[in-house]
Amino acid sequence: MSLGSAMMMIKRNIKEFAAALRSLKTESDQELKNVYDQERRFAFKIPTVCLGNEWRGNYCDYCFKQNDNLKKCTQCSHSYYCDKNCQKSAWKDPKNECLCLKLRYPATATDCLGLTDDVRLTRKPNECEKFGDVSRRFQDLMSHSEDDMKDSIDLMMMKSLTLEMVMCFIREEYCPSFRELSEIYGKAFINTFRIHDDGKKLGKGLYLGASILDHSCQPNASFVFDGPTLLLTATEDIPQLDASNVFISYVGTLASTKERQDRLKQIYYFDCTCIKCQDVESDLIKRSIVCPNANCTYPTVIKNGSFNCFNCGKVKFEKGKQSQVEKLTDKCQKALHEMNELNESNRFEESYKIAEKCIEQMNTTLHLHNILYVQILLSVCESSQFLSK
Numbered sequence: 001m002s003l004g005s006a007m008m009m010i011k012r013n014i015k016e017f018a019a020a021l022r023s024l025k026t027e028s029d030q031e032l033k034n035v036y037d038q039e040r041r042f043a044f045k046i047p048t049v050c051l052g053n054e055w056r057g058n059y060c061d062y063c064f065k066q067n068d069n070l071k072k073c074t075q076c077s078h079s080y081y082c083d084k085n086c087q088k089s090a091w092k093d094p095k096n097e098c099l100c101l102k103l104r105y106p107a108t109a110t111d112c113l114g115l116t117d118d119v120r121l122t123r124k125p126n127e128c129e130k131f132g133d134v135s136r137r138f139q140d141l142m143s144h145s146e147d148d149m150k151d152s153i154d155l156m157m158m159k160s161l162t163l164e165m166v167m168c169f170i171r172e173e174y175c176p177s178f179r180e181l182s183e184i185y186g187k188a189f190i191n192t193f194r195i196h197d198d199g200k201k202l203g204k205g206l207y208l209g210a211s212i213l214d215h216s217c218q219p220n221a222s223f224v225f226d227g228p229t230l231l232l233t234a235t236e237d238i239p240q241l242d243a244s245n246v247f248i249s250y251v252g253t254l255a256s257t258k259e260r261q262d263r264l265k266q267i268y269y270f271d272c273t274c275i276k277c278q279d280v281e282s283d284l285i286k287r288s289i290v291c292p293n294a295n296c297t298y299p300t301v302i303k304n305g306s307f308n309c310f311n312c313g314k315v316k317f318e319k320g321k322q323s324q325v326e327k328l329t330d331k332c333q334k335a336l337h338e339m340n341e342l343n344e345s346n347r348f349e350e351s352y353k354i355a356e357k358c359i360e361q362m363n364t365t366l367h368l369h370n371i372l373y374v375q376i377l378l379s380v381c382e383s384s385q386f387l388s389k
Contacts, residue, residue, distance in 0.1 A: 049195065052202060218276040
């Protein structure tokens with residue numbers, strides 16, 4: 001088969017897989033939003049949310065709905081709303097925010113504006129949200145400010161710059177000290193959710209009630225967004241609405257144990273010891289390769305230098321196979337990182353082309369159960385849905 005024919009076949013397979021995955025994703029989202037009864041669903045409202053700058057003007061800054069007829073705020077010339085109702089609902093402290101935005105427009109940054117909302121929460125000590133029998137206020141959130149001091153110099157410099165910019169957007173009489181602002185930053189950074197809609201990362205939200213929920217790599221609840229409202233849904237039977245019985249995942253559950261634990265330690269400052277993190281066999285499958293026997297479709301895992309197929313038992317490869325797999329894995333990990341960055345920048349065509357090359361190389365070596373294969377296909381799904389637009 002020529003390279004051109006192979007690429008055509010891969011492209012066709014990618015598009016078919018992406019279409020099927022988008023269909024499954026849509027059905028799954030609808031199931032989470034509509035099929036589960038009210039006893040299994042819980043909505044967290046909007047204490048503080050912030051739309052990403054790249055979507056401003058296309059989505060309402062309050063309800064996060066796409067609208068071709070948005071009205072620009074005449075006070076700050078920065079925010080856009082569906083109508084006066086959305087604008088009025090968004091104005092928790094309009095005089096303060098609009099004045100600061102007007103003075104500094106267009107030098108605005110999403111993280112800074114989101115943090116000004118978090119500062120506003122500190123001026124409302126009794127504002128709280130309840131989940132089960134537990135109530136949560138902003139001052140109850142953990143900041144891990146002591147752990148922040150151990151971060152790299154580059155990260156600390158970035159945080160300091162962000163905090164200095166935030167101070168420019170808060171009126172002097174309301175502005176906390178740099179130390180207090182650092183504490184607020186830590187609370188917001190750790191407890192913020194990314195707001196998604198149809199594959200787009202629209203912005204960020206801090207939900208006091210949802211911050212009560214603990215992490216598990218094998219969660220019994222998941223969440224989707226209806227505009228800026230977070231909808232929590234049970235994915236299995238939970239005996240009672242008790243916060244200690246409900247778990248969500250703070251990180252992608254598809255990642256390997258090491259990737260999940262590294263991310264949890266880096267962002268949330270704890271070591272996860274859940275059941276999934278102790279499942280060695282699951283991790284081996286996530287790094288599985290194609291069996292050398294032509295008619296076998298089962299994954300082959302590498303353990304202690306040996307190759308073991310789940311169907312054929314111990315199998316043999318040519319010399320240097322493990323080294324070849326390690327090099328391909330490293331190459332694909334770098335490609336996946338690049339693809340995710342391109343998708344974040346809405347450069348979907350470039351991301352799609354990288355995926356084509358990766359899948360051509362992975363096709364004969366990595367098994368479909370290999371986590372890299374799955375993650376790259378998911379990234380393809382994300383980018384391909386925007387290619388026709």
